[in-house]
Amino acid sequence: MSDPTSAQQSVLESFSVDRGSPIPLWFQVAEHLEHAIVSHVLPQGAYLDNEIAMAERLGVSRPTMRRAMEQLVDRGLVVRRRGIGTRVVQPKVRRPLELTSLYDDLSSGGQAPTTELLRCERVPAGPEVAARLGLDEGTEVVHLERLRSARGEPIARMTNHLPGDVVTFAETDLVGAGLYELLRRSGVRLHSAVQTLGARAATAAEGRLLGEPKGAALLTMERETTDEQGRVVEYASHLYAASRYSFEIHLVT
Amino acid sequence: MSDPTSAQQSVLESFSVDRGSPIPLWFQVAEHLEHAIVSHVLPQGAYLDNEIAMAERLGVSRPTMRRAMEQLVDRGLVVRRRGIGTRVVQPKVRRPLELTSLYDDLSSGGQAPTTELLRCERVPAGPEVAARLGLDEGTEVVHLERLRSARGEPIARMTNHLPGDVVTFAETDLVGAGLYELLRRSGVRLHSAVQTLGARAATAAEGRLLGEPKGAALLTMERETTDEQGRVVEYASHLYAASRYSFEIHLVT
DNA sequence: CAGTGGTCTAGACCACACC
DNA sequence: GTGTGGTCTAGACCACTGT
Numbered sequence: 001m002s003d004p005t006s007a008q009q010s011v012l013e014s015f016s017v018d019r020g021s022p023i024p025l026w027f028q029v030a031e032h033l034e035h036a037i038v039s040h041v042l043p044q045g046a047y048l049d050n051e052i053a054m055a056e057r058l059g060v061s062r063p064t065m066r067r068a069m070e071q072l073v074d075r076g077l078v079v080r081r082r083g084i085g086t087r088v089v090q091p092k093v094r095r096p097l098e099l100t101s102l103y104d105d106l107s108s109g110g111q112a113p114t115t116e117l118l119r120c121e122r123v124p125a126g127p128e129v130a131a132r133l134g135l136d137e138g139t140e141v142v143h144l145e146r147l148r149s150a151r152g153e154p155i156a157r158m159t160n161h162l163p164g165d166v167v168t169f170a171e172t173d174l175v176g177a178g179l180y181e182l183l184r185r186s187g188v189r190l191h192s193a194v195q196t197l198g199a200r201a202a203t204a205a206e207g208r209l210l211g212e213p214k215g216a217a218l219l220t221m222e223r224e225t226t227d228e229q230g231r232v233v234e235y236a237s238h239l240y241a242a243s244r245y246s247f248e249i250h251l252v253t
Numbered sequence: 254m255s256d257p258t259s260a261q262q263s264v265l266e267s268f269s270v271d272r273g274s275p276i277p278l279w280f281q282v283a284e285h286l287e288h289a290i291v292s293h294v295l296p297q298g299a300y301l302d303n304e305i306a307m308a309e310r311l312g313v314s315r316p317t318m319r320r321a322m323e324q325l326v327d328r329g330l331v332v333r334r335r336g337i338g339t340r341v342v343q344p345k346v347r348r349p350l351e352l353t354s355l356y357d358d359l360s361s362g363g364q365a366p367t368t369e370l371l372r373c374e375r376v377p378a379g380p381e382v383a384a385r386l387g388l389d390e391g392t393e394v395v396h397l398e399r400l401r402s403a404r405g406e407p408i409a410r411m412t413n414h415l416p417g418d419v420v421t422f423a424e425t426d427l428v429g430a431g432l433y434e435l436l437r438r439s440g441v442r443l444h445s446a447v448q449t450l451g452a453r454a455a456t457a458a459e460g461r462l463l464g465e466p467k468g469a470a471l472l473t474m475e476r477e478t479t480d481e482q483g484r485v486v487e488y489a490s491h492l493y494a495a496s497r498y499s500f501e502i503h504l505v506t
Numbered sequence: 507c508a509g510t511g512g513t514c515t516a517g518a519c520c521a522c523a524c525c
Numbered sequence: 526g527t528g529t530g531g532t533c534t535a536g537a538c539c540a541c542t543g544t
Contacts, residue, residue, distance in 0.1 A: 022521090024532060044483050047441070050510060060535045063316075066511090076445050079481045082511045083542030089483050128407060191342060192329055195502040199452035199470040199495035217452040217470040228499045230297050230343055242452035249448040277513060291536090303529060314515045321531090336523030492526045 011036045012049075012057050025060050026067035033068065037077050037088055044090040048078065051086075076252040113155070119145035122164055129161045132224060132235040140164035144179075147209065154210045157239045166233050179234070188233055193225040197247065210241040217242045263290045265302075265310050278313050279320035286321065290330050290341055297343040301331065301501045302340075331504040352383070365403070371410075372398035375417055379427075382414045385477060385488040393417035400462065409490045419486050441486055447479040450500065463494040470495045 017028050036042045047163065048054065055065035057211060065231065072078045080086045124145050130137040144160040168186045183190065204214040212218070219240040227233045270281050290294045301307065308318035322339065325331045333339045376396050383390040397413040413432060421439045436443065450472065457467040465471070472493040480486045 026532085052510095063535090063537095064533060067532090069511090079444070080511065081542085082540065083509075085510060087481075091445075139263060188398070191332070192344075193504045195504065196499050197450055197472070198499035199472045199501065201454075201468075201470045216452075217454045219450070219452045219472075227466060228340075228342060246449050246451035249450065251446045251448065252444070280515085305529095314517095316516090317514060322515090323531090333530060334523085335521065336528075338529065 011041055012054060017058060017060060026064050026071065029058060029060065029068035030067065030071035033072060034075065035079060037072075038091065040090070042088045044088060046088045048086040048088070052074070097181060112150055112200040113150045116149070117144075118147055118157075119143060125161070129235060133161060133163055133232045135163060142167045153244060155241055155245050157206065157209055159237045159239075161235045162233060163231075183233065190226040190233070191226050191228045191230075193223055195221055195223045197221050199242070210239070212241055212243065219245065219247070221247075264294055265307060268311070270311060270313060279317050279324065282311060282313065282321035283324040286325060287330060290325075291344065293343070295341045299341045303341040303342070339465060362484065366408075367402050367404070369400040370397075371400055372396065378414070382488060384417055386414060386485045388416060395420045406497060408494055408498050410459065410462055412490045412492075414488045415486060416484075436486065442481040443480045443486070444479050444483075446476055447467065448474055448476045450474050452495070459492060463492070465494055465496065472498065472500070474500075 011033070012016055015032050017025050019025070021028070033042070042048075049057075051065045051069060055062045058065070064183060069078065069080065073080060073097060076091065078086050079089055107225045121143055124138045125133065125135055125141045127137055128168045129135075129141060130139065133141065133142070141164055142160075142162045144158070144162075146160075147154055148156045149166050166183070166186065166188055180190070198221075199217055199219055202210065202212050202216045203216060206212075206215060206218065207214045210218070219242045221236070221238045221240070223234070223236040223238075225234040225236070226233050264286070268285050271277050272278070274281070286295070286301075295301075300447055302310075304318045304322060305315055308315045311318070312354065322333065325393065326333060329344060330342060331339050332342055374396055375393050377391040378386065378388055378394045380390055382388075382394060383392065386394065387390045394417055395413075395415045397411070397415075399411045399413075400407055401409045401411060419436070422461060427480070433443070451474075452470055454468060455463065455465050455471050459465075459471065460467045460469060463471070472495045474489070474491045474493070476487070476489040476491075477485050478487040478489070
């Protein structure tokens with residue numbers, strides 16, 4: 001039962017779609033196959049049956065089966081080649097570095113980060129902020145500064161500017177949830193973002209705040225976030241203690 | 254002729270698909286609409302006709318038209334909402350998140366990069382490199398070190414390790430092209446990568462090489478690149494002069 | 507050659523948003 | 526209601542791969 005062929009048959013035969021569910025059939029199929037792949041029931045390099053056979057076995061049409069396969073291709077879980085077939089590509093698991101990312105801290109340590117609100121006020125936009133947000137100078141904006149910590153140690157100083165009229169949430173909410181979650185709740189539909197990652201030395205004040213010596217290397221991140229109407233709804237300028245934080249980025253193709 | 258409705262009509266009526274071409278119909282349609290959007294013929298916020306009408310006007314079936322629209326959604330150029338319609342979202346930036354090399358970034362930015370090969374030799378893998386590449390310790394690997402400059406100033410020291418058997422190109426090629434381009438030419442089909450971005454202070458030697466004082470903030474990037482067979486084909490550990498280089502990352506939704 | 511994925515068609519029904 | 530996009534079907538032909 002450990003060879004790819006029989007493993008695949010059991011994967012498909014012990015499953016059937018739920019036509020009463022509001023979840024699309026193609027999504028049900030894709031999710032089931034994804035579970036089979038990430039749980040190694042379908043091993044690295046295994047060939048799947050052709051899509052017509054799979055569609056028949058699951059009782060769906062070929063286009064529906066194709067839609068599911070396209071989902072797996074997009075997620076990077078299979079590779080398809082015309083005339084050859086469909087092959088499983090096991091996603092790589094990341095070996096931890098000396099520097100662990102905040103994501104790792106959260107998932108392995110299970111410790112929620114804490115946020116301290118340093119500043120939250122409505123001010124007229126200066127030239128830099130106005131240009132970033134695409135507003136006229138002097139327009140009212142919300143200026144946030146927060147200090148984020150994990151395991152009792154400071155990780156990042158986060159500075160955000162938002163147009164005054166998009167912020168409808170209570171300011172105290174910021175301690176308990178992420179900014180993006182609050183924007184979504186306010187009805188803002190996020191569309192895209194541009195982030196710039198750099199590095200520079202810490203000033204004395206920044207060092208004190210982040211628990212680093214003056215001149216220590218800091219990671220910097222600037223971000224402009226745009227909503228579906230094409231309006232810039234956030235300009236962020238963050239500072240990370242590089243000795244305790246790094247960014248992990250996953251790319252496909 | 255400058256209101257959205259008539260602009261769209263002229264966009265569609267002055268175009269017809271080429272059924273003799275090997276290029277898929279849905280791709281021809283998507284490309285045509287994309288050009289109309291990025292050239293602002295279809296302005297920000299304009300509503301497109303419904304997909305049935307557009308399909309008729311172009312003489313394709315609705316599924317084919319849908320495939321084209323899905324492409325535009327994936328590229329972030331339109332937003333669709335059931336019961337409402339399809340709306341144009343002018344992209345703020347045009348570069349999708351992709352697997353690029355520093356060489357490609359710089360040359361597309363018009364800053365003719367130069368590369369100096371500091372080191373290129375076949376050596377047995379040490380413990381760290383062997384673990385990263387998923388090889389046994391002592392397996393032969395290629396060890397590269399290059400110094401990349403733009404406009405006559407050093408930008409990055411790039412250190413790469415590759416399994417000895419994937420490197421089929423001439424070592425001198427590395428001066429004229431990016432490593433990824435050479436891998437592709439060698440028949441390696443890249444699949445995905447994990448990158449970790451951090452920062453640290455420069456040692457004296459690193460500072461001399463990159464034209465920075467000792468202790469200056471440097472950007473670090475480590476990357477493991479995987480091919481379609483799931484093999485790690487590259488482990489990179491790069492060092493960037495943060496005063497002259499930063500990473501730009503584009504995210505959609 | 508036979509088998510694979512890639513493309514395309516012409517219908518159909520549904521869920522949702524607005525009037 | 527009416528109109529929109531979202532899903533699904535049952536076929537068809539083609540291009541590519543390996544034998």
